[in-house]
Amino acid sequence: MLWRKRRILRPPNTVLARKTLPWEKSLRDLLRGECGKGWTCLNKRGKIQVQIIFDDGARTALTTDLIWEGSNSVVFIALCKQLQHLMVNQQLGLAEAYKLIDRTAIKTNKSNDLDWKNVIDKYKKSRIKTKIITENTWEKNQQLRMTRCLEVLEASPRPISGKELLEKIIDKYPTPAGKTGRRRQVQDVAALLRFAVNDCGAPTRWWPPEKDKLSELIGVKTDSEKPYPIKPEQLIRLLASIDDPLMKNAISFMACFGLRGVEVGNIQTSGEFLYCSYRKKTAKLPKGTKPRNIVGLDPAGLEGLSNQLLAKLKKEGNKCLPIGCRLKEGAGLTIGDFLKDHPMWRKLVKETAESPKTKGFGNTLVPYSLRHSYSYRASENYGFSDRIAAANMGHSLKTHNEHYGEWFDNEDLKSALEKVKVIQKRTA
Numbered sequence: 001m002l003w004r005k006r007r008i009l010r011p012p013n014t015v016l017a018r019k020t021l022p023w024e025k026s027l028r029d030l031l032r033g034e035c036g037k038g039w040t041c042l043n044k045r046g047k048i049q050v051q052i053i054f055d056d057g058a059r060t061a062l063t064t065d066l067i068w069e070g071s072n073s074v075v076f077i078a079l080c081k082q083l084q085h086l087m088v089n090q091q092l093g094l095a096e097a098y099k100l101i102d103r104t105a106i107k108t109n110k111s112n113d114l115d116w117k118n119v120i121d122k123y124k125k126s127r128i129k130t131k132i133i134t135e136n137t138w139e140k141n142q143q144l145r146m147t148r149c150l151e152v153l154e155a156s157p158r159p160i161s162g163k164e165l166l167e168k169i170i171d172k173y174p175t176p177a178g179k180t181g182r183r184r185q186v187q188d189v190a191a192l193l194r195f196a197v198n199d200c201g202a203p204t205r206w207w208p209p210e211k212d213k214l215s216e217l218i219g220v221k222t223d224s225e226k227p228y229p230i231k232p233e234q235l236i237r238l239l240a241s242i243d244d245p246l247m248k249n250a251i252s253f254m255a256c257f258g259l260r261g262v263e264v265g266n267i268q269t270s271g272e273f274l275y276c277s278y279r280k281k282t283a284k285l286p287k288g289t290k291p292r293n294i295v296g297l298d299p300a301g302l303e304g305l306s307n308q309l310l311a312k313l314k315k316e317g318n319k320c321l322p323i324g325c326r327l328k329e330g331a332g333l334t335i336g337d338f339l340k341d342h343p344m345w346r347k348l349v350k351e352t353a354e355s356p357k358t359k360g361f362g363n364t365l366v367p368y369s370l371r372h373s374y375s376y377r378a379s380e381n382y383g384f385s386d387r388i389a390a391a392n393m394g395h396s397l398k399t400h401n402e403h404y405g406e407w408f409d410n411e412d413l414k415s416a417l418e419k420v421k422v423i424q425k426r427t428a
Helices: 022-035 070-089 094-100 116-129 135-154 162-172 180-200 211-218 232-241 245-257 261-266 305-320 331-340 343-354 369-380 386-393 397-407 410-427
Strands: 039-044 047-053 059-067 267-270 273-276 292-294
Touching (some): 022 070, 039 070, 059 070, 116 180, 162 211, 245 273, 245 305, 261 267, 267 305, 369 386
Antiparallel strands (some): 039 047
16 A cells, blocks of 8 residues: 655744744843753743742743843843742742742833943944954944944934845945945844844844845945956056065065055965965855965066065065065055055046056046956966966866956957967867
C-alpha cells in the first residue's frame, strides 16, 4: 500500500518559537542572581510574568502590569525583591504579596522612556569590543550619524518607530538619493535599532524596516557621477606645486599604486612590489579584503616614479610620509585636508569642473581621482585585464566593472574585435 505524505498544518494564531534575545537572557540571569535559582520570567501576551519553582517541584506564576521590554528590567527586579520579602517574612503566596504592593508606584515604560544615549554608548562599546570597527573609525564616521540620530529622537514631536526615525533623519539631514552618505546614514541607524531591540530590550516597533524597504529609503542615484581620473599633466602640475616632500610622496603613492587614501598608512615594500596590509571591511566581507602586493604604474611624464617611491619606503620606512599618514587610519583625512586648502588643487578642481564630460568620465576632481587614474592607466597604457587591475586595486571584479566599465566605448569594442580576428586568423 502506498502511503501519502501527510501535510502537517500549523493551527491558526500559533506563534513560531523565536530566538531568545540577549536582553531577555540577561534579565533572567539577573533575576536568578537577586532572588534565587527558582525565579524566572516569561513574556505573557506582552507583559512580564514572574514564575517561581520551589524545591519540591511545585510552581506558581503571576503576570505583572509591566510591559515585556528591556527598559523595564530594573523596575521588574525591584518588584520581585519586594515580592520575595513579603512571601518570606509574612508567609504569603505570590498573588497575595502582589496585592500588598503599591502598583501605582511601579513605573511602566510605554513610549520613549528608553535612554537612547545609553543605548548608543552600549552599541559603540559592542562594535569596538567585537573589532567590527576601531575607536578612530567610530569618531571619524559613525559618531556624527549617531549624534544626528539622537537629535531627531529628542526633537519634538518625537518619532515612535524605527521607520519614522529614519524618515525624520532623512528629512532633517537631506542627502541625494542613492549617495554614499545617505546609504551609510540609513544603514548605521538601522544597525543601531536592531541592537536596541535585541540587546537593550527596546520595543519591537523600533525594529528597522526590512531590506527592500530600507532600499526605498536610501533611494537610487538619478544622475550618477562617473569617476574622474586625474590626468598626467594635472598630476605633474600638482606635484610640482607641493613644497612638502613628505606630502608629495603620499600623493604620489596614491597615484602610482592606485591606493585608497587610508591605505597610505598601511604600506611597506615587498621586493619589487608595494605591499598593502589594509583590509577594507564591508557587509559582504566583515573580515575585510585581503592584503595585497601592488605593481606600480608610472603616469606619463613621470617615468621611474614608482621605483623611486619604493626605494624611499624601503630605506626610510613610513618616515618618508607625513606624520598623519603614518597612522593606520589617518592618512585619508590627512591627504584630503591638505588638498582641500592647496591652491593648485583648487585650481585643478575648477578647471575640471568647467571641462565637458567625455567618454564615460565625470568632471569632478576629488582625492580619489588619484586612485582612479591607476585604473585608467592599467587598461589604456599597460594592457592589464580587468581581473588583474581589480586585484591590484584591492576590490572585486564586479566592483571594478561597476565603477570603471563606462570608460570604454564602441571604439574599444571594435579594437577588441580586431584583435580577436587576428588571433582567429593566426590559429585557423
